[in-house]
Amino acid sequence: MKLILIGSGKLAYFLTRQFASKGYALTLICSDQADALSLSRQFKATVILGDGSDPAVLQDAEAYRADILLALTPQDQDNLVACQIAQQQFGITETLAIVNDPDNLDIFEKLGVTIAFSATEIIAHLLEQHLEFENIKNITPVAEGDINVMEVTLNDDSPAVGKTLQDLEVSSQAQITCIVRNQYITMPKRWTRLQAADHLIVVSRPEYAGQFLRVLTGKEA
Amino acid sequence: MANSQYIVVVGCGRLGSILANRLSSEGHSIVVIDQDEQHFSKLSTAFSGFRIVGDAVESAILKRAKTDQADCFFAVTDQDNINLMVAQIAKEIFQVPKVLARVYDPAREQSYQELGITTISPTQLSAQAFLESLQLAQAVQV
Incomplete structure (x- = not known):
């Protein structure tokens, strides 16, 4: 060639x-x-x-x-x-x-x-993709780094909205431990239904985190 | 003037400023685009059109000049490639009915005539003028 x-x-x-x-x-x-x-x-x-x-x-x-x-x-x-x-x-x-x-x-x-490409466009796109993970915040490693605690905010279009915790179970090693709804703390039960704008405090082992976040937000972490 | 036209001129050098001054004095609406604000000093005090400072290769600048409403578009910067590019954008994207580009390089000019862009080559024109004056001189001698 x-x-x-x-x-x-x-x-x-x-x-x-x-x-x-x-x-x-x-x-x-x-x-x-x-x-x-x-x-x-x-x-x-x-x-x-x-x-x-x-x-x-x-x-x-x-x-x-x-x-x-x-x-x-x-x-x-x-x-x-x-x-x-x-x-x-x-x-x-x-x-x-x-x-x-x-x-x-x-x-x-x-x-x-035949093909035109723009570095500006590619960089802007990468950045936007990255910012889409904005609904995952404050990832903190605890228990000597074996466990992550993170805050996940649900959007209107998050796949977990309207589902119960039972529906969403991925593993016992990735759990929603607390829901902050309208600034108030709710202790989640298996039949609690998630709503848009819920802040979820998620505790998980790192190997289950990605899979669980995908179930909650529909996005790859 | 009855048939006043809306004309966009890209490049305010010697040629661009002559065109803009002349067309403006004839009563046409003119927008001149140039990257260098100082080039606008070549416009006469009677020039009544608009001046836009910017790179015409950026299509946002052509949009700001309302190129889509233009009757006529002149690409007369000192760079062939800029003229060829903006002329094509004016013709193909903004659908300007009359588009003219100055192109110095005759080898480049040929390709664009095939693509339907009207080009004017100072090189060709001066060559022609020189040769014609030579032929005239010969004719006089004869």
Whole structure:
């Protein structure tokens, strides 16, 4: 497989290292002279100094023989034009581009880039996923770390809402020991029904914690 | 003016400012976008349009310029790739009826004519002008 990668800096360095070790035929187009020089010394790859959106540079990079083009510069416009020229003039069907502005994700794909991805979007998504565990708070290890005590808040859409403790049993080693409802403490019984906005004080052995939290909140811990 | 148009100009350099000043004096509604606020000093005191400081490659900036309502869109920054990208966004995403982009590199220009973007290449135009004046000179000699 023949790959063309347009970019510089750490991203280009580590991708080149990875692709070179996999034995891909790699041509790197780099606009920074110092980067181009050091990459060409370190790896078994063809390195071309130039602007990857310039048709003449792509010609030098033998773009007409390439299977995939990766456009990874920090400039959205350069990545878009490189992908489009590669498709239009050199018939590369698979083009990948990094976008900085997440709004450009859809725009790039509409304008013919095969796959566009945004680091901003990926990081924001990871963070949001992480924050979804907000309803699990105050995890405290007790009994020399063998047992966790945590506070779990139920949302309207938590699967445990409306169920009795009996319905939810996973193991005797993961228990709801106390329910705080409207600021008052309720001692749970097996037939107690859970409500949205309940704060549950859960005591469990670590190996059952994940499974029990999934039953309560529907989410992976 | 009866047929006043809403025109977005990206880039307020020498070309962009001439276009904006002229079109504004003809009574059109103009929005000029440039990354550098100082470039707006090229606009004449009579310029009555709007100025937006920002990177036009960010589609939020094009939205702020109400590009979706524009009759006409000129992409005239000094970078070919910016012009080509924003021109395509104006045409394909915001459905602007008339879109023109300045492209210096004739090799790049060709691809975009195939993609349906109207481009104007100063390189081609000057080459043509030079060659024509040469031919004229020859004609005079003859």
